Amino acid sequence: MNVNQERIKQLQQEMKAAGMDMYLVPTADFHQSEYVGTYFKVRAWLSGFSGSAGTLLVTADKAYLWTDGRYFIQAAKQLEDTGVVLMKMGEEGVPTVEEFLEEQLPENGCLGCDGRTIHVAEGKAFEEMLAKKNGILKCDKDLGGKIWTDRPEMSREPVYLLDIKYTGKSREEKIEAVREEMKKAGANTHIISSLDDIVWLLNIRGNDIMYNPVVLSYVMITMDKVYFYVQEEAVSEEVRGELEKAGIEICPYFAVYEDVKGLKASDKVLLEDICTNYTLYKAIPEHTEVVFEANPAAIMKGNKNQTEMENIRIAHIKDAKAMCRFIYWLKQNVGSGEVTEYSAAEKSLELRKEDPDCLDLSFETICAYGPNAAMCHYAPTETEYAKVEPKGFFLIDSGGQYWQGTTDITRTIAVGVLTQEQKEHFTLVLQGHIRLAMAKFQYGCSGANLDPLVRGPLWERGLDFNHGTGHGVGYLLNVHEGPQNINWRMRANGRRGNMTPFEEGMLTSNEPGLYLEGKYGIRTENLLLCRKAEKNGYGQFMEFENVTWVPYEREAILPEMLTKAERQWLNEYHKRVYEIVGPMLDEKERAWLLEATAEI
Template sequence: MSENRERILKLQEKMQELNIDMYLVPTADFHQSEYVGDYFKARKWLSGFSGSAGTLLVTDDQAYLWTDGRYFIQAAKELEDTGVTLMKMREPGVPTVDEFLEMNLVKGSCLACDGRVISVSQGKAYKKMMEDKEGRFYCQEDLLDGIWNDRPELSKEPAYLVDIKYVGTSREEKIEMVRRAMKKYEADVHILSSLDDIAWLLNIRGNDIIYNPVVLSYVIVKADEVTFYVQDGVVSDEIKNELEKAGVVLRPYFAIYEEVKTLAKDSKILLDEGVVNYTLFENLPEEVTTVNAMNPTKPAKAMKNAVEMENERIAHIKDARAMCRFIYWLKKTVPEGTVDEYNAAEKSREFREEDKDCLDLSFETICAYGSNAAMCHYAPSKEDCAKVESKGFFLIDSGGQYWQGTTDITRTIAVGPLSEEEKKHFTLVLKGNIRLAMAKFPYGVGGAHLDILARGALWDAGLDFNHGTGHGVGYLLNVHEGPQNINWNSGIRPGGMIPLEEGVLISDEPGLYLEGKYGIRCENLLMCKKAEKNDYAQFMNFEVVTLVPFEREAIIPELLGETELKWLNEYHKHVYEVVEPLLENKEEKEWLKEATAEIK
């Protein structure tokens, strides 16, 4: 019996003791973070599935794992011999988690989960579901306590401040902006629990989630004070003094759960029910009034100010130097037969870390050769990685955290001869990337409206990719940032209908994945900017801030339109002009000149 199966059996035994019929284990921490620290990786510990997104549901005799199209191949491999059934989200005939619960929970049954790892909106829905079934929703404890004996401790890495020269706006100004937003809702209390919003508000960063420079914490904003709930030892005396100058008072991390019980009964509380956890909400006095609305920090954080926009350009120039050096190294070294996916990932890290302003990577590097690249979020390990041969495609999706901002880039690189099919598919993906980058649109347009530009050439060929085209990117923060995105399916990704504002940094990353063969993705980051304003509208367009050449050897020029080819040649010319002076090696300079040469 596999270790994961044994763990699930132990959980099922505890469920039987408590008369629980189904137990939910989402991929979440107490803050609804996209990525979570080791303490919160209960779903991975139980099931063996290591992807960043998924929900495990354990019944009295079965277990089910829901994940999205990015992870179907990976999940099928990792769930072997665990007894866990893979539920492929959004595939025909596959119910959602909630639909499955509705169909299979009988009258008088009990659904359970740790109320701290689900949102208010989820908790309310599950509570109503069980009331309708005359059953019980039990969310008062984490059932893994006592089962997961070697569970990692909660991370409590030291926090650090971000200077105003990088972020352009002081914490005092940001706090005042939140208070103005509270007045619009006539709220006198705002509960903020999303870690990237807290980091942005207080101009503070940390290392409590790998690659995401955030601090495990909560914030309560009132008209006359701000309370910052954080673990002991995380905030130095120097930082504490700086925060106190802005009226920020420190309290222990878990103290918030008791202190919200003491809020005045006539309080009107602003909170985002999609983010604040259910246990925290349940601890509020019954008499208070709550207002469910998006945290005012979220759209403000997404719209980079002029200082941040200029710094992001600098960060991407730094990143371009590292990536160009990496691509040259890869092409030169692969024929020697010494390159595998793991040491390639480590080499890309080395090139980034040569820059003193690079603090870390922005996510786990995806280095995938051949068929491994068909697994959209595949990441190699030292023990399990493929050797890179002198043929076909190599895909690298990587990024860095710099003082000047966050980067995210994907390049699909020819490491040897390519088939005509590979070239055709690459060109169609690149065509989508270019079309989106060239977009000009009236203010009010959201990413869902633009998605066809990136997918159109693939759709015309009867092809598609099973992930979003674009996600927002934070400033020295999370590489995935809302509220906006580029995805035609606004029912699944509602941020696609939110207007793209000036200063939004968003990815442009169409792809194509053929299981067992290869994967292709071409990703740049785009900065949304105002174009001209006339009688029709305020028009918007994109500035491409990523400055790394696309693979010329994989392009079939005839498949690109005249304006697309013109755009590509101008882009490559700009890349050469900016990056060439930063390269010290003569051979690297010669490679870049060839890689950016005009395509006719």
């Protein structure tokens, strides 16, 4: 019995003692964050699967792990010999977690979980399903935490202030704008649990989740007060003073659960059901009316203002310099036999950190050679990595956190001879990428409308990729941010961002790919700013502005597969890359870039 089997057996013993038939362990903190701090990695500790997305369900004698297409290969590898059954989400014949529970939970059964790690909509759905079976939901026990005896402490990294020269708006202006939206909803109280929305609203940042500069906290806004629930040792006197000037009262982190119990019958509370944990919601008195709507801050945060947009352009030029230097370094050194996936990841970090405005990475760098690149979110470690050979493809997906914004870029690089198949596949991915970059569309179009543009070249050949085409990106914030995304698939849960219309100022990734298990993976990613184009009798048209300036791999492109318009776009893009980045490089790097951006 390996360590994960032992841990799950311990959990099953605790379940039995608590009278639970099944126990749910999602990938979540108390704020429904996509990525979580080490304290909250209960699912990973129990199962052995370290991916950022997954749900563990433990029964009296078995365990199941649901994850999405980004992690199928990784999960299969990490769950080997653990006894945990991999449930591939979206695959034919694989039930959802909810369907599985409805089918397998016995009559009069009990489902357990830590209610702080499921959101309101999930909790309500579980209660409704259990009612049909005369069952109950016990959501007051953190059983995983009970058996995790050497669990790390909850992070309480220092909070720091973000200057208005970066934010474009003061915290007072933002709070007032949120109150205006509260009035429209008829609410006099607004509870915010989502960490990125909170730090955006208060013009602060932190480091409580690796690569995501957020602060573990809650906010409750009334029409005359703002309560900031935070671990008080994380707040310096300087930060406290600035927040108090704006009428923000600092309160202990966990005090929010008691404070909401004091809400009156005359109060009307606005909160977002998929961002608020179930335990917090259940603490609100039954006599208090709750309005479920999207957090106003989330909508405002997604539409970058003019100051943020200008800073974002600067951040991406800084990032382009580092990435161009990285590609030159890789091509110069791959033949030495000394380059590994891990050393390449370290080199990309080193080059980014040479810029004093780079604070950190925006996510764990994905450096993947050959078959490893077929695992969408594979990342090497200091002890587990592949050597990069002078043949085939090398994929790097990386980004930085700058004072001027957040970057995210993927390039698939030829490190040696390519096959005809590799070139065809690379060109198909690039073609879809270019089609989105070139898109002009009517205002009101969403990611669901635009996704077929990107996937078209692959679909025509019976090919596809099993992840979204694009996600929103924050400003010195989470690299994955809503409300928008680009994905044709309809999601039963979540903000359904693929139906959110594109607005001016939205920063979105453009990242089609293709993955052949055991062979190679290809992905090409730029970030796009949505801008208004012309307005005429047909309506308001929208378009995208590229902010990423790094060459695509010319050696992998088959020009004859591209249309004339696509080739023209590519040549103009490469010309612009050289104009922007060339002057920042040394002589040898500049000579390489001139060749890398030559017309095709």
